[in-house]
Amino acid sequence: MAVTTKDLARICGVSRTTVTRALQGTGRISQKTKDRILQTAKEYDYQPDLVARSLVKGKTMMIGIIVVDLKNQYFPKMINAMENCAKKHKYLLNITLHEGDRQTEIELIKTLVGHRVDGLILSTVNQGKDFEKLLENLAIPVILIGHDQAENIPCVGTDEYAATKEATEFVISKGYKKIIFVLPPMISDQTVVPKGHQQRLNGFEDCIREHPQIEMGIICHENYVKKAEEFIRTSEKKIAFICSGDTFAINILIKLENAGLYAPTDYGVMGFDNINIFKSRHPHLTSVDNNIDEIGERIMELLVDMIENKSPKESQVIQHTIVQGETI
Amino acid sequence: MAVTTKDLARICGVSRTTVTRALQGTGRISQKTKDRILQTAKEYDYQPDLVARSLVKGKTMMIGIIVVDLKNQYFPKMINAMENCAKKHKYLLNITLHEGDRQTEIELIKTLVGHRVDGLILSTVNQGKDFEKLLENLAIPVILIGHDQAENIPCVGTDEYAATKEATEFVISKGYKKIIFVLPPMISDQTVVPKGHQQRLNGFEDCIREHPQIEMGIICHENYVKKAEEFIRTSEKKIAFICSGDTFAINILIKLENAGLYAPTDYGVMGFDNINIFKSRHPHLTSVDNNIDEIGERIMELLVDMIENKSPKESQVIQHTIVQGETI
């Protein structure tokens, strides 16, 4: 098995404390013994047992992350940014997936806390006072991904409400008189709209409310492309779709092309998240760039700060920008 | 702070040993004290310290993963599958990124081993005997992502050589007389072609060798779309591109459309990995489906088996299938 400080101590004929001192270069120790110990350590390829260190230090240098899954680009991209940031601060990431299940999320939180992660980052499916209480009592810093997700837990993310309001204003400014908001098709048993999408919807509706002359509609359906086509075919006004996610916008764009309908000629469409898998495609998709990388980085920086400096909890809004493509 | 077994023992007026027995339901213990202890544990929301348990058990229930990054869909998808599989076996994932840097990868391995992960999964950028030695001496099971990556370390992945040979045969069977292989554009300082892509290239070249009448070429350039266009414009024969990655195929497909060239009319193109971000697009991209989900799942199952049953190391080849789209 791996060589321990005890072994090194025995080999070098010193105490374990001396070994520790040599290893971490702290405390008074003669250069000679220090060199000898370090030499031996290298020779035997000593690697500290980080589990043992964690136990005594009460700190694991690990950060727990819980998100829904890694299927679309959103979280992988964000986690990629988080990882790079964590690496700078010598932290490791523990990534787990709740798959949209509330109970699973709760269990994962407990497991990660049991593993004594130093901090926790969640894209939560849970809500409500009880859940917030649970988080507040964790004794480690927690950050929620997304704007305004909870009262007393710091949240970092896009102000979806404002972004969507802005996007809607943008569409209106382009002269559209009828705008349809496309929500992700809901999985059968999941009746609640995820908070972020709900915030976007609110932003959309409130903006429309301020423009009574604009006609609006909502699509929230498995077969949203077909619904979209119906809207276009049966409407006299030219329609714009604002999709709560680039994937939906892209799908509409592509599938309707096959149906002989083109943006921005026959209708307009814009997305969200600016995933830009299609950055080489024409026409460029108009979208809202919510700076996923920056969200990841800022979350990690904030969390490390909370862990190491006990900084006060403070939410952050990450600035978004409207990406003017050619589809509106 | 969190309540410990010691606390529970004190509260219940028993020894810590008894508490442990109640908690893990093992050993002889009266039902009454057991109930009382469990009740108290629940009351105080006792959560075991998994770090301490790891130290004494010599097992962390964590699996280390090192891949290049999470930017394209390949690893996120695979890791998603791994995570779900790991969850079944109660393991947690430690995901880290080497970003293509050899030294970083070595350091990450040491860190993860220092954290006493029970097993390691790598998509490595390192090669050679020394590196293999390093892995062999780790004292924990290691699996490499990808076929035939090392001699004495189990490898799981697509047989890239065979798959590409097959793909090339497929293209030839469609009547193409000139085939161009598109490698990922190499980053300036990274002179070596990643092993998987090299294997694909070998399969391509060997297949061509068996068909002397077929003309061939290779593109490995930042501006591969332009190169592809040049090939088409200057060739009398109709050209097929086999791209070592769907992303490249898709980009060619899309950008050449803008240049007025259409597949499969003006040229043919097929990809690799069947990422199918574009599954709704027409024409459907012809590709090689390497079953990313299955690779992830099989790797995890194998690793857990190696960890828990000390199973002998054995590599696995995951079956691929050619996805007949409409671009060849």
Add this chain to the structure above:
DNA sequence: ATGAAAGCGCTAACAT
């Protein structure tokens, strides 16, 4: 059926 004691590998407070 229950408890006492030792130890996992490390660090830190307190000697010498």
Add this chain to the structure above:
DNA sequence: ATGTTAGCGCTTTCAT
């Protein structure tokens, strides 16, 4: 400058 001791929270013999 170096060593001794105790302890992190848990599990695991080995008593009783």
